[in-house]
Amino acid sequence: MTPTLGRILFASLFAILGGLLFWAFTVALLEGPPERLAVIAADAIPLSGVSNPVTSVLLNFRAYDTLLEMAVLLAALLGIWAAGPASPGFERAGIVFASLTDWLVPLLILAAGYLLWVGGHAPGGAFQAGALLAAAGVVLRLSGQADAGLPRGVWLRALAVAGLAAFVLVGLGLLVIGQGFLTYPLAHAKWLILSIETAATLAIGATLAAAYVGGRVGDEGSA
């Protein structure tokens, strides 16, 4: 196939795709607002154990999706670890950056705890809090700590699976006492959600920081 023919083929494919998208968009506009799940979800918020609508959907109504997201994160980390040892760390920070790190890392951890707690009734939650924890790890690694402040060996592996494990354990526990998988009884919903979110925050923070390191640190074999 000549390059021009390939280019024409590509262009026509993209034109078809664009046309399809535009058609779907106009149809959606002409149809008007359809029946929305948001109304049903908003009515059920008092039954979810938390008052923030986003958290109630993520951790209660669609808890399955969040469980699978944790599994995706874990799979990504396993892939990164399988790709080989970490690149060498950065050189030790100078005095200005080192003292900035001393201030920034505790503040980031504090902010992560706040976001985790506030997620029950205002914008916040496990993913944002975990991202802040991971940011603390990134700052630590940039300032010269090769392991980004992560624990080593078994502890790191335990942290990486903590979120998924909490989800599955809570789900199975609920099955044992006769509820559905991840169908929280209203009286305990808040604390079950908070404990899952706490474990998920730690797991997300550890996973993202370990992904930034980009390989296994501190395990047998690699320095």
Add this chain to the structure above:
Amino acid sequence: MTMDLTLFDLLLVVSLIAMAVFCLFSADIQRAVILFIVFGLLMALAWARLRAPDVALAEAAIGAGLSGAMLLAAARRSMEGQRRRTDLRVDREEGPR
């Protein structure tokens, strides 16, 4: 007030699209990543304007911050790998002489 906000929204949309285009067509990878981070921060602003503070927080922290840091690290790694490969090739070409 609403007039100002409409103007702000228009500016936001235009700069978002401009950032996306610059990012996609940038020849320098490091520059593209930095443009991507700027795009993420503007996107967080857009989410905040759409009254989705949760998404805005996640976009700023994960989309702009962590993805940006990881992409920068990946760009650095790939550039190092390329340099090593070219060094190897130079060694091989000069070797037999």
